[in-house]
Amino acid sequence: MDATTALADAPTAAQHSSGALKLLHMDDVFGMIFNIESATKAVQIALMILIGLIFVGIIVTLIKKISGKRMDSRTGGFLVKTVQYAGFALILINAFKIANIDLSALLGAAGIAGIALGFAAQTSVSNFISGIFLMYEKTFAEGDIVTVDDTTGVVFSIDALSVKLRTFDNRFVRIPNETLIKTNVINVTRFPLRRQNIKLTVTYNTDIERARTILLQTAAANPGVLRKPEPFFMVQSFGPNGIELFLGVWFANPDWEQANNGMYLDIKKNFDAAGIEFAYPTMTIYPKKS
Amino acid sequence: MWRQYDLPTSEGTRIHRAGKTVLYVAVEVAGEGEVLAAMVSYAEDSGLASRRKPKVPISVPPLDSPTWSRYFMGTSSTYEIVPGYPQMPVCIKLREPFFLPPAADLRGWIFSHVEARIVVGGSTIASYPLARPFKTLYGIPEAGIVCRHDEADFLASDEPVIDTMHEDPGLVAHPVRLRNTSPDPVLVNELCIYGEQLSILGNGTRMQSERLLFMFSGSGVRMSLEGQTELPAGWTQIARPRVSGEERFIVRSIELFRAMTRM
Numbered sequence: 001m002d003a004t005t006a007l008a009d010a011p012t013a014a015q016h017s018s019g020a021l022k023l024l025h026m027d028d029v030f031g032m033i034f035n036i037e038s039a040t041k042a043v044q045i046a047l048m049i050l051i052g053l054i055f056v057g058i059i060v061t062l063i064k065k066i067s068g069k070r071m072d073s074r075t076g077g078f079l080v081k082t083v084q085y086a087g088f089a090l091i092l093i094n095a096f097k098i099a100n101i102d103l104s105a106l107l108g109a110a111g112i113a114g115i116a117l118g119f120a121a122q123t124s125v126s127n128f129i130s131g132i133f134l135m136y137e138k139t140f141a142e143g144d145i146v147t148v149d150d151t152t153g154v155v156f157s158i159d160a161l162s163v164k165l166r167t168f169d170n171r172f173v174r175i176p177n178e179t180l181i182k183t184n185v186i187n188v189t190r191f192p193l194r195r196q197n198i199k200l201t202v203t204y205n206t207d208i209e210r211a212r213t214i215l216l217q218t219a220a221a222n223p224g225v226l227r228k229p230e231p232f233f234m235v236q237s238f239g240p241n242g243i244e245l246f247l248g249v250w251f252a253n254p255d256w257e258q259a260n261n262g263m264y265l266d267i268k269k270n271f272d273a274a275g276i277e278f279a280y281p282t283m284t285i286y287p288k289k290s
Numbered sequence: 291m292w293r294q295y296d297l298p299t300s301e302g303t304r305i306h307r308a309g310k311t312v313l314y315v316a317v318e319v320a321g322e323g324e325v326l327a328a329m330v331s332y333a334e335d336s337g338l339a340s341r342r343k344p345k346v347p348i349s350v351p352p353l354d355s356p357t358w359s360r361y362f363m364g365t366s367s368t369y370e371i372v373p374g375y376p377q378m379p380v381c382i383k384l385r386e387p388f389f390l391p392p393a394a395d396l397r398g399w400i401f402s403h404v405e406a407r408i409v410v411g412g413s414t415i416a417s418y419p420l421a422r423p424f425k426t427l428y429g430i431p432e433a434g435i436v437c438r439h440d441e442a443d444f445l446a447s448d449e450p451v452i453d454t455m456h457e458d459p460g461l462v463a464h465p466v467r468l469r470n471t472s473p474d475p476v477l478v479n480e481l482c483i484y485g486e487q488l489s490i491l492g493n494g495t496r497m498q499s500e501r502l503l504f505m506f507s508g509s510g511v512r513m514s515l516e517g518q519t520e521l522p523a524g525w526t527q528i529a530r531p532r533v534s535g536e537e538r539f540i541v542r543s544i545e546l547f548r549a550m551t552r553m
Contacts, residue, residue, distance in 0.1 A: 191432050227426040227439045252425055252436040
């Protein structure tokens, strides 16, 4: 197309594009969206959201402060999150109300979506509800040492869906709350003290009274062993390999490691000094006389 | 023993004795400053050890031994040894327990061991118990308190304890009052003391605390200070309480509330 033809067609092209604009009624659409009323509503919504967020922020800060002093971190965290989400939901509902958006249709759709989501997020919901039960039961708190199945570790964090442990070999373990509800959980540090059960097998030629005296003296000399409850000694049985003895000594939780090692080392040292032998599996064989 | 000392820069290891316990202090030069090394030893070792006197004198471990604790002195050239109560409560087991009849009001004395604190420039850098620090439980295993264990005789007397009772400078005397408000006789076999509420009053080598009131009731036993009285002539306050009675009361109340509600 040469320049002369293009110039000649220009008025026709302009007429076509003007027709397209008329077809879309663009002037009316812009007029509908950007009028005084809608601008006022937008400002109202923005103000409501701003004030609402500030209000929620103040309440959450207050609850954080109060719960930090009065509640454990898990309960406090849960309360803060609940208040926070409830506040956001209220702000959202208010925003829709100001914008004259009918929520009934939206809620209906949300209900259907909720059912679908519920099926999809069944495990997460189960974990969340289990978390609420765990929180209510107060089985453990952050910093406690717990054993779940074969895993033992320090409770690192307690969250809505799972509990995180740090094992003693410094591994990170995530345990879903649902598992914690279903399985046996041992909280090792729930009480301020623990009893160490020391089981020993000594040879049959051992003077049991002497062994008892040495064991109780060893316990009495260990600064980590509590004087009360008193150490407990018992002859458990005459076993297949020797006399089975039991010594129960109580330690305060922080002293556990040191006192436990000290007890075993001292028992070995004192038994060796007294000539008391530990028994090991033995078998007596009689030659058959033909 | 309870006073300020210059660093033992030219005399080897300095020995501070408190009864059967010995506190060793030595000094090492570290660059432009000095390092104070301290350790404690207790005469009564384990029950398995021989009671005979050792033929050779007890030797102090070399300064590079882990038995010593070290503290950089900075510019300070002095240290002070001051008495203090242990951080944890002290549970004093009475050597001769007795029953306190209903409505009884008995006054007497008990003793407990203090700790020797090494203070440099106003800050405590180390604290050593002056008796081997055994522990015990006060209460029941699921809700008791782990305490420092101590043993003492109960001296049923309203009169001040005489000087000979204070032979061991590591002991502090506690005037006590025992009241039984329950309708039944109670066995008094141990008394638990919260040292952080108490001061240490000194007169020469003697040390004592304020009078303590132990109230035995149907719900248990409660320790409190029996009012603050003026210091007797010649006595001075050598250690202040770490927390006030009111503060302690609030903390205890919150602990009790949390124990009851598990919140």
